[in-house]
Amino acid sequence: MARVFITGSADGLGLLSAKTLIDAGHQVVLHARNEERKSETIKKLPGAESILTGDLSDIEQTKKLAQDVNELGMFDAVIHNAGVYNASARQILHVNILAPYILTCLIQKPKRLIYLSSGMHFQGNANFDLLNNSNRVTYSDSKLLLVMLSIAVSRKWTDVYSNALDPGWVPTKMGGRGAPDNLQKGYETQVWLATSNDEKAKVSGHYFFHQKEKRHNPEADNIVLQERLLEACRELTGVSFPD
Numbered sequence: 590m591a592r593v594f595i596t597g598s599a600d601g602l603g604l605l606s607a608k609t610l611i612d613a614g615h616q617v618v619l620h621a622r623n624e625e626r627k628s629e630t631i632k633k634l635p636g637a638e639s640i641l642t643g644d645l646s647d648i649e650q651t652k653k654l655a656q657d658v659n660e661l662g663m664f665d666a667v668i669h670n671a672g673v674y675n676a677s678a679r680q681i682l683h684v685n686i687l688a689p690y691i692l693t694c695l696i697q698k699p700k701r702l703i704y705l706s707s708g709m710h711f712q713g714n715a716n717f718d719l720l721n722n723s724n725r726v727t728y729s730d731s732k733l734l735l736v737m738l739s740i741a742v743s744r745k746w747t748d749v750y751s752n753a754l755d756p757g758w759v760p761t762k763m764g765g766r767g768a769p770d771n772l773q774k775g776y777e778t779q780v781w782l783a784t785s786n787d788e789k790a791k792v793s794g795h796y797f798f799h800q801k802e803k804r805h806n807p808e809a810d811n812i813v814l815q816e817r818l819l820e821a822c823r824e825l826t827g828v829s830f831p832d
Contacts, residue, residue, distance in 0.1 A: 591783065592617075592638075592666075593667070596645065596669055598620050598621070602776045606776045606780050607637065611636040618640070618664070620640070622643070622644050622645070627640050646673075651688045654692065666699050668779050669688075669689040672684060681731050686720075686731050691822075693738070701783055704752070707728070709729040710732035715734065717821045720822075737811075739752060740809050741816075741818065744794065753805070756775030
């Protein structure tokens with residue numbers, strides 16, 4: 590059985606992924622933004638191993654979250670599920686880009702890393718001047734950079750399966766009740782990438798939709814842009830990527 594840490598698992602896809610993993614017998618550590626949401630989540634998933642708190646829009650709280658994760662020991666997989674959509678550009682930058690970067694760098698290296706992107710990443714812009722002006726970063730930008738981060742990690746850490754996925758436009762709080770895609774397929778893909786022994790899941794540097802590899806924005810494969818992303822994140826967070 591696997592031990593998995595999931596960010597943003599107080600509701601939505603993260604909560605559903607956690608429930609599926611727990612029901613299958615895996616050990617799962619959850620994450621909630623604050624103590625109030627932690628209390629609510631305990632009631633929803635009493636079978637979780639533990640629930641950690643930390644506001645991912647705050648760099649120092651994100652660093653402390655990584656420390657708290659490490660104090661619990663090693664994990665087989667980390668699912669970077671947390672994300673914001675209807676939020677300020679600054680929150681999008683911090684939660685969708687900087688937090689996954691910080692946690693990737695500071696949490697003890699697991700066997701698998703899963704980054705929740707979006708089909709909207711095709712409309713994203715990899716202009717790194719945007720990161721120095723957080724008022725201009727869009728959701729699509731953040732999801733392109735997250736795919737880029739996952740591929741950069743796969744290139745640098747060849748002993749880790751690092752992949753990104755598009756869960757689809759699914760009926761969660763973020764997606765809205767009228768979202769047309771399959772909710773179950775959305776969270777099952779995270780679970781599959783985190784725990785499956787299927788050879789199709791034991792790959793790295795790929796982008797998935799409903800458990801199938803899909804084409805992604807080719808800008809994410811650009812090594813020069815990947816290095817610029819890592820450097821920009823280092824400058825903004827004070828955290829260096831551990832080569």
